[in-house]
Amino acid sequence: MERAGSEDTDPDAERKGLGTPATRAAVIEKLVKGGFVERKGKQLLPTKDGINLVCVLPDTLTSPQLTAEWENNLTQIAKGKADPAAFMEGIEDMARELVKTYPFLSDDKAQMFKPEREALGSCPRCGSPVYEGKKNYYCSNKECIFTMWKNDRFFEERKVAFTPKIAAALLKSGKVNAKKLYSQKTGKTYDGTIVLADTGGKYVNYRIELSKKK
Template identity: 30%
Template sequence: QLAKLPVLQRQVYDLVLKTTLAMFAGPYEYTETTIITQVGEALFKSVGKVPINPGWRRLFKTKSVEQGKDTLPEVTPGQTVQAVLTTPTKQTTPPKPFTEGTLITAMKTAGKTLDADEAAVLKDVEGIGTEATRANVLETLKRRHYLVTNKNELHVSGTGVTLCQAVALEPLLTSPSMTAKWEIALKEIGKKKRTPENFLGQIKLLIQKLLKEVPEQFAQNAYLQTQLVAQQQVEQKQQAQAAVGVCPICKTGEISDRGKFYGCSNYKNGCKFTLPKQWSGKKLPISAIKQLIKTGETAQLKGFKSKKMGKTFSAKLKLEAGKLRFDFN
């Protein structure tokens, strides 16, 4: 009857039979062994297992089982062996980019890279930040375009690289040990070994020191200055490509997509003109935005929704003194 079974069914039967027999077979016994092999003046260390009794593994005799990567041959101390030395040629691969999940985990386990005392403190507080703040930190970095997401992977933007290099001028700002020291100070406050005023006073002095030194260090770094100018040129080019029109208020700035709204490139010089992407429950098409900027009003638009009644209606949009309103004429 077994011979009449199809090949796949015989293989399944054979696997079930061997697994059942293995439950009652003797144990696989081995010694964990370290072998030191001397070649000239060099010592080579091998760690693995030397089988003594195959036990249940006898039922699964395959090349991969008999010659596992962790299996060593049986040798005796002082035995002479023939050594063949080769230099492997390999190519390194870059580490995998962080995802939001793996980066948050790295923040949580930051204490592993510190010395024993500081690591113990960060282990107690679970690394840098808290469960509630770590995700917010990443969102802020993305919102300010220091981090960009591509296929669920996080990458540092050109602006982010410039920021990292600028911050690196002051090692205190990049050291996880600073978090550890602050946590130690907070514990001392809890034990009444330090006052809150003392702690806040030291932080105030640190901030004043950083505000004075970092801009000066940045200004004196020719490489960073060149990189900043190049980055600004790239951003200006990107803004120009993404611009939807000339600002109707300041007449010199460009209106472009700012994420959740459209804004003027002259905002640093005081122009506060913005346009929403959504108005009364309707997502405004880019054609309507361009028309508003160019002529001050749109054609009749459908799909607005009343907040009070919940009914949809149609209307024009009009700009008056930089403010958006409905025009039902």
């Protein structure tokens, strides 16, 4: 943006208003803090959100010509050759028109700004990503019914919290070591291995494997 529309700009514009190094630095810092730009060495690179933002903004706002016009107007104001009130009125009019023309994002564009979820692992049935829900861990493939419920009776009876860490381990290797599993029969606790014993049915099954005593 340092040379945006420079061919149409007053020669003094780069020393005033939007074109100064100080103002550019402030704008860059806001973009970095907002997550739209990231620093890599001496380079400034747009993030995914930054690229998406440019995609959804009206062409009017992303045009270098607009920057050139504003720089020129601010330079003329600094020289006493333009009315600052008229300049601000023009910006307010433009803002009102933009809000009127673009009141909201379409559903498709709004999806671009949804935070990316981290998958816990791959579904053992279809290979699709498995995500954590409020009450379960579910396969993202709508045609697949693979679901591990957090309040599954298997875990509740053994007084084990079905955490994302346990779910991720089961998805990765099919089993996870667990300590202090509660035995309803003896009232005592023991250590064992929880094994994912999925048979492809509506509900996912589990079983316990005990370590062989030496």
